[in-house]
Amino acid sequence: MSDPGIFNDPGLLHHQKTIQARLDRARVMEQEITDQGRKNIYDVADYHLFFGLHFTGNAWCFREWAPHATAIYIIGDMTRWQLDERFCLVSRDSNGIWEGWFDTDTFCHGQHYRLRVLWPGGEGDRIPTAALRVVQDSHTLIFNAQVWQPWNTYAWKNSSFIPSDEPLLIYEAHVGMAQEEGRVGTYREFEDHILPRVADAGYNTLQLMAVQEHPYYGSFGYHVSSFFAPSSRFGTPEELKSLVDAAHGLGIRVIMDLIHSHAVKNEVEGLGAFDGTSHQFFHKGQRGIHKLWDSRCFDYDKNQVIKFLLSNCRYWLEKFKMDGFRFDGVTSMLFLDHGIGRAFTSYADYYRKGEVDGAALGYLFLANRIIHDISPRAITIAEEVSGYPGIAAPQALGGTGFDYRFAMGVPDYWIRLLKEFKDELWPLGSLWYELNARREDEKSISYAESHDQALVGDQTLFMRLMGENIYHGMWGTRPDIKTLRALSLHKMIRLITLATAGDGYLNFMGNEFGHPEWIDFPGAHNQWSYHYARRQWSLRDNPDLYFSRLADFDRAMINGLKSFNIPGDGRAQLCYHHEDHKMIAFFRGKLLFVFNFHTDSSYTNYLIPVPPGRYGMLLDTDEKAFGGQGRLSRGQVHFTTPSTVPGDIDNHFLSLYLPTRTAVVLLSSH
Incomplete structure (x- = not known):
């Protein structure tokens, strides 16, 4: 262990021996699969x-x-x-x-x-x-x-693509449901019609779901059967390569969901009982069955399974020039009980003997090693809900080596606010804590909602805000109170989530314009309908509807903030919080963000303590172009004034007009 202050967290010192033992196991696994070091990890991933x-x-x-x-x-x-x-x-x-x-x-x-x-x-x-x-x-x-042996292999046009160093702005998408027609979309259609939208919206990373072949379309791609086969329901391997290539041409990196946490239990088209046994790739008995997901659990103690999975990482990087992976279900991999129904409240919950699958942790360590050896600029993201310490910390510090982890508590907290609290009772102190709760040694990606919140059984934020009003209250000429509330909060929620995000931000396709339908794939339960397995871009493209104005706001927000290296430029620094006024203000770099979440109070000459200087407005959620009421003048400039308290020569204030349910972003020059 290179540093007794492992992960720069003295609280982990008590568990140092356990952490060291788990790291040692990963190194032993590497020695075993490389024949005691006579080969390297890349060569055995074949x-x-x-x-x-x-x-x-x-x-x-x-x-x-x-x-x-x-x-x-x-x-x-x-x-x-x-x-x-x-x-x-x-x-x-x-x-x-x-x-x-x-x-x-x-x-x-x-x-x-x-x-x-x-x-x-x-x-x-x-x-x-x-x-x-x-x-x-x-x-x-x-x-x-x-048999796939075309005469002409795909000729890459952007083979020297180098991703930008901008903060990650991820557009999560599913190729099959990306079209508006009620059918399965294709790689080619996504390249022609959706990629330009992603680029125009300002996102620099495309996260593709459901790439690996899966027999049941409705599994959202999470019940994989053929791990090396790109799903043919969307087109050919060459068409997938063309999609990736075209994204690179637009300056967009492409990462994919990598499902190594489990596999579909199917036997003919899967690995379920490939050689007649249930434990060729998987654990024997009940340990090999994931009861919640109705799938099979890999046995990471088997060298051939480790080689299979490491090879899968190598394959997608080299053959399809993927720029990285979102590893699905990491919590399920780590814990023998898959973390189901558990509350992780102390470090002891992560280090009790006999609860963590050391081989699975070792595999994740090796997977990150080989991915970054093959492509040092590749990114890996852990979908890990327990908060396991060090999952996204560097291996040199004793971490598992993921580049990022998802801040999965953030979307959960937004749903909790909308479900359990009246608007006027939102606890902004708790919200601030949740938005900023992350470890210093691990990069994180925040989001207000992903595909999880859009599935049937849940609701997107905008659906929760609008209810049935979403079907008749979105005409721009006929706003009502409920629609104005929903529009305002949707923009404010997304802005404060992006502004406080640690190192990246994610959006699921369509959520940026408040897509009015949930996701439900065709099945017997809905008479095999594709009605809810599509995206209604015509709503976004209709200038008479508020959907288009939400999309315009999202584009202005994404393009505006990324030019200031947000997220990614240090932590947000709170400068003002008033719970009763529902007011919160903070700095991120040179930008000052001020939010008035109050349900009915607009404030004139509201004083915000800030460093002295000039503050020019960059973004205003209340602009009419964004579906607001236009209560603020565009481009206005504010200058600080010193405190009027006798003897107080250090404090300066901005005096602002802050309409109800409005946020502003100001550029400071002090």
Whole structure:
């Protein structure tokens, strides 16, 4: 351990031995998978290169890992879906590796195939574990692997893309539901129609959901079946590469949700019982089942599983030039009980013996190592809800090595405010604490709402604010009190969340303009309707509706604040807070943010203590162009005045007119 003040937090000293033991386990895992250091971690992350179907130039080679299998056949278009001894694989060694070599004309681009795996007492059809392309028959709904060897490989246009050093401004998106029509959207449509919107809105990072192949569309991409196959329901691998390439051309980095916390339990099109056992990739018995998610839990103690997952990290970085990953379900990985129903209130909750999966923590340590070795500018984000210390701290300080963690308590707190408190009773002191509660040694990304808050069973902030009024109260010529309240608070909530965010900010597509519908994927429960699995961009594009004005505000907010390195420029510094007046003001760098959350009181000549100087208005949430009432003059400049208290020569004040439910951003020059 390099520093006894691990993570710069003396409170962790009591747990130093436990932390050290967990780090040591990660290093032991690395030694084991690299054959005691005779190989490096990059070279052993080659599962996708060794297994699966590959053309070597003068022959085809297919390999599979199936320790419990007694025989494996390739079946498909090339065998008329019958067993053929010419397509029987040979057991290569005692490690469960099967292999077959075939002439150059045996397979051709576009053919469909799968495996017939035999084991003691049974057999079954399976999709190869390293399949790079998996497609679903539109009539039978059956999934098959597909030979993917196009004559022309994709030619990258922006292969030298270097992401900017701006703070992360993430636009979270789902390709399939990004179009307005009631159907599954495509990579190409997203590139042509949605990417320009993302760029225009000022976001510099695109976070793609549901990229890895998943059999059930309604799983939102979180029940993965084929980890190396980009979902074919959105298009071809080349079209995904084109989307990433086009984003890079616009200066936008692309990260993807990486699901290594669990896998779909399906057996034919998943890893559920690939070789006839339930524990090839997963834990035996009940530990291998995630009851809440109805899925299978990886056994991170197995070297081949670690290589499989590390290889998956390498694959997406190298083959699709992804700029990083959001690791889903990190809390579930870390804790043997998956953290379900637990309140984490002290450090002891993270370090009790027998509660943390040390192998899972070790895997996350190695995953961050290989990702940053391959691409030092790649970013990794942990979706971790327990607050596990050090998950996003540097490995040199004893951390796990993620670059960022999500500040998941922030959206939860906003929902709590709207559900449990009347507007006039909002506890601004508690809100300030929640917005700024983060560890000094870990970078964090804040958000008011993500896809989680948009799903059926929950509500977006704007839906909560508007209720049914959202369907008839958004015409710009007919504002009512409820609509004006919703518009004001939606803008203020997003502004204060961005202004206090630690090192990044996230928005889910459509939420920036108050999308009026939740997300509900087609299924038997809704007669397979796509009505709620789409985004209604026409609402955003209609200048007569307030939706467009919310979007215009979001664009002004994002583009305005990022030019001042916000988020990312130190911590927000509170300079004024009055609970009864519902007033809060703070500095972030050179910008002064003033919020009047009061429900009905507008204040004239309101004094805010600030350093002396000139303050020019940059942003006003009450502008008519943003759906406000236009009670402030644009571009106004304020100068501080000294205290009028005799003998007080140090304090200076701004005298401001602050309309109810309005926030202003002022640039200081002092």
